[in-house]
Amino acid sequence: MVTDTEGYIHIIEYLTEHLSLFEHSAAKNSHADSVMATIEEELSNQIITVCSQNTSLTFNLRNTIIREVDAIVYDLEEILSSVMDHQVTPAQVTFIKEFSGLIKNLFDSEIHQLLNN
Numbered sequence: 014m015v016t017d018t019e020g021y022i023h024i025i026e027y028l029t030e031h032l033s034l035f036e037h038s039a040a041k042n043s044h045a046d047s048v049m050a051t052i053e054e055e056l057s058n059q060i061i062t063v064c065s066q067n068t069s070l071t072f073n074l075r076n077t078i079i080r081e082v083d084a085i086v087y088d089l090e091e092i093l094s095s096v097m098d099h100q101v102t103p104a105q106v107t108f109i110k111e112f113s114g115l116i117k118n119l120f121d122s123e124i125h126q127l128l129n130n
Contacts, residue, residue, distance in 0.1 A: 024112070028112060038096045038099040048100075052089055055109050059117035078120065
């Protein structure tokens, strides 16, 4: 659906261009959110919004979206593996929110194309 599109490749390239944001993150302390927890939360919020805005999505299409998000999280785990458990910084939170918004926009675009063809 989205992970095999050029848009997704561009979003991953955007992430790799901004990896320096994640280079100097500190090991997680027990009270702070991790990079991974923040990614999961932001992507979850965006996908809930996608599904809420598209009430005509079929059960199968919703399942496809969930599988796609799982694949995206897997890709992010691969790219950010060395810092996934580190404490998230404010700059990283800002980037993760922006990145998650781009993922949402990609889903919005793909869903629009599927529903209008």
